[in-house]
Amino acid sequence: MRRVILSCLVGLSLAGSAQAQPQARNVVLFIADGLRDGMVNAANAPTMDRLMRAGVRFTNTHSLFPTFTMPNATAMATGHMLGDTGQFGNTIYTAFPVPGAGESLTPFLESDPVLGDVDAHFAGNYLNEETILRAAHAQGLSTASIGKLGPSLVFDHTARSGQDSILVDDSTGRPGGIPLSEELRTRLGAAGLPTQAPTRGTNGQAGTAETPGTLSANVEQQSYFADVATKAVLPLFRERGKPFVLVFWSRDPDGTQHNQGDSLGRLVPGINGPTSLAAIRNVDTNLATLLAALKEQGLADSTDVILTSDHGFSTISKESATSFSATLAYKGVPKGQIPPGFLAIDLAHELGLGLFDPDAKGARLAADAFPSRANGLIGTDPAKPDVVVAANGGSDLVYLPGGDKALARKVVEALTRQDYVSGLFVSAALGPIPGTLPLSAIALDGSALTPMPAIVVNFRSFSTGCSDPTTCGVEVSDTGLQQGQGMHGSFSRADTRNVMGAMGPSFRAGLASPVPASNADLGKTIAQLLGLTIPGKGQLVGRVLTEALANGSTPTFARAVLRSEPDAAGHITVLAYQTVGETRYFDAAGYPGRTLGPDIPALTAAAEAH
Template sequence: MAIIVCGGSNLTSSPSRLIRAQHMIPCSSTVRRSALVITPARCISNLRRSFPSTFSVPLMRYKTGSRILPSASGLASGILRPLPISSVMLYRQLVPSAVGISGAARTVAVDMNRNIDNVVRCGAPSGRALPKLWNLRNLRPHMSRKYCTSLSMLAVVFSLHATGFPADPPKSERRVVIVVWDGMRPDFVSEQNTPALWKLARGGVIFRNHHAVYPSATMVNGTALVTGIYPGKNGIIANHVYRPEIDPHHAVDVELPPTVKKGDEVSRGKYISVPTIAELVQRARGRTVIAAAKSVGLLLDRQSDVGTAKNCVTLFAGNAGLRARSGAPDSIPAEIVPSITATLGPFPSGHLQQDAWTTKALTDCFWKDGVPALSVLWLGEPDLTQHESAPGSPASIAAIKSSDENLAAVLSALDQRDARGRTDVFVVSDHGFSTIERSVDLRKILNDAGFIAKTEFNDQPKPGEIMLAGNGGSVLFYVTGHDETVTRRLVEFLQQSDFAGVIFTKEPMEGTFALGQATIQNPHGPDVEMAFRWNDSKNKFGVPGMIDADWQRKAGEGTHVTLSRFDMHNILIAAGPDFRHGEVDDLPTGNTDLAPTILRVLGITAPQKMDGRILSEAVVNGEPATAGLKPETKTIEATKDFPAGRWRQSLRISRVGSTIYHDEGNGTFTPK
């Protein structure tokens, strides 16, 4: 947002002078996006006549000596207060306060040498340098002194990262860094496997009872992590979904750019229905950087407002096949990729190498000019390797050690910039992991049983046909026309199978849970969702957690997305100036808790209540929001009797206040 204060006939009586002023002050593009122009009423006609497109924004009229908005404190805090105006005091009262200089202002322009002293004396923070202070005469040395003097009432231009006046700018010195280890199980954190993480944990807080949201999938948990909202309300309910308004023939990958673009088109920009923390930080005039070695990065910062996202970057891996051919990831804005590849070389092909490249992009490129208010580094490991070789394999252990090395590089970069003392670091995983005991070809099984089940519609689907959206450890079933008879028959078939774990349904059905019990109720949700069965036996590497899974991977490989305790429990460690030292938090926590906690340490108020809670018990001098609260844990069950036996499923749920966490769920059919 550009705030332009101008007055006096010297400036506006001559359009040529104003044109030259616009060239001298680096705000013309910003003005075209949005601006608040404060000017005497007599000058408005000149402004509109000279700049019909640039000054198409509302102009605030004032008379010299009257009271206008905003004040210096208003610029810093977002609270608009009346301000007495006079030509003598204009500079002193419109230059932002110390908070504004350090946390909000990106450009301060002052027109004459003698006014720089006023700015420093009245507005600059004690002992701190102004971020940028320009004498307008120095911007264009060839301009005459007479011309510079004629700009005596063009007082202050601020280029802010906001389209309005946010109520809560972030704490000027505080920084937050989130490092995501995709698919990291808590039982693999050790001094031997993860020395950097182990050391960080000893100086911070270990959240020993941390949870993913269900479905325990990357895109679902990535979105929940940055919104603080359950999947059913934020709109991302699975990695793969069937949305006929997006693609009538196939289930779609929710994070791919064509899907996101089409999703925004059909939802009027609400593909993700709530803002992410990156967007909220941007609205509060903070800079953000997302660097993801996986395609989930596109969901972490929607950059829905070009004005607030200025100087903010999102780097993410595109479709694997396209990435392999192009040798580069995708980014917003797109033009940053060439400069990164010029520095780091092309995006490599190996999983570990991709993580290292992405880490260097963050520390060496995006942090070159300082650590922003919010940074997110999403590592693809150990998830990608565990999918190929199962948890506990030598390759998976090597991948975990690689992620630890990347964390060490991030911490070292903070140390080199003398930023550790003002940076809170979160290390979190999106979900846990399991080993596939059996791969289940559901399409074949259902078709053999008389259903019409497909993973692709070649033509217009007929009533009763079923679209399968496989997600590894869970499958979503979409019944064309929501045919009640077919849906009921499908549910009863699954209940009598030897692979179903927990079944959720859109409409109430005996022996099932409602989608809302899993916080995945949504207008675009499936008619039926099934999590596969699991057990706690060990794989060949001695790691517990075996599951049945869909047709996409074979037995012996790894995957997740069931309600197994090994999929639903993941890691969270937080360390930094806002967190207690050397403590263990045994209260239930979850990925939805990160967003409200991060906003709290940054001093930003969320625009709406989040489903997650602030982790007050772990914050230094935090309000005891959980004081006296005891976690409640209960197990719900659903059963259905058949002539051949009984179906029984259960779901264990923990609760702290109004926030719920899914511990585990399973089911079985017991023959008579």
């Protein structure tokens, strides 16, 4: 029997209730992709630090698990958790060949064409929920989303003409990109800005096992996006004289931390080297540019600015003493390290089945080859796989297209023998399996249209011993990047602890809020600030962050721990979480001793006190 242990019910007693805004507000949602909360201080990110000191700093923050960009983008955009949106990772199994992804069954969704293909397959809206930008535009507000390819489009992904919401991302001006309206083209020309977004340049170079990755932040591309926002879009919105909502999604520090070349093969400094710090300063500069423009254009007093990051970040480990894949030799993989696709390779070996590459037209993989994008189709026929692995980084998704319960148990048994596994979550349709928790326990079982994973695999994580473990986390990662570079996606507190803050006329001043908050809450809160009513199809939703609003009420919250039954080897999946009413917030999960978070009692309290 699973046991729920409630520890410390925290009561906060400020009276009052959230009130409707007396006048129209503008909203700017600024996302610093992959920014760790513990890295935001006066030295590293002075603009962000000042914003949260003047307004609200949420000190008990939560990224949604799996802690990847696209899942958390959908949470912000809709206010729904992943069991409703179906965005279970950056890479998912779609059960159909996606044209924009080379006919892959496991597409990477940070792509405008791929998102269009997936939308088309799932009745025009694969998320099955309305986004805040779509609702805002429908009610006459000006809307724009600018920045990183993939998550920027998610905020209004069903309108692709360029005539509704303004969309500017990496693909702007290139084949497959969303077109620009003539109105915006004119504005860009008047501001001396090109209609084609620059590439990442050297920042996009990830290196190899022998060659370090980038040593520069993503300055040029993000300066362009900031200029588009401040010199073209904001002046346009000001002249329209209507309320607006602007989303600015900064690729830094995420992109730089992934690719950084400061720590090739080494866990220290990992993602804490000079290149990663430069990326944090870069995004802080972008925010400063945006805030200055709001002030200069007379918009600051009527604009609420919300700051968040989609997830935290960790350094990559590629080490395992149990993996079959680590005993083989692969081109470009250091001897003894696990290759990209190690989970698919190990499962195929354990099950005695063939392994095929979904990103190479289903080609069968030889013993000395790993999947090109780490994904795998396992079985005898790639067109009808028994097992599908969608590799994502700090966690992987395993699908069983046939729903075979006996096969599910075999897969779980194989996974529990690996030292890189730390916690398993299984679909309730496969029955209870010792050592695992159900997907419903972490809000992954809902009304989603996309196929639901059978098993979500969390990978081992730990810290390198710094004073704040969430700033020096390490995780085993199923990725083409190298040991010592950066990744996220795990159930480590280093990945679930993101940044959240707010400042503006709707928010309190000088508040450090200890109430748990998540990216799903931002979608609900922004909808209220804009006066939007968005009917939901699914029930897995965030809440309005009333504790941060002027004259808003502060709710109570509780902490809890959920433990699975032990498996035959004694493995227990432990989930540490919090609740505000019916809304759940997931701190960390995994096998005790293998996940950074639930087995460190002082960690959550230390993070909240930051």
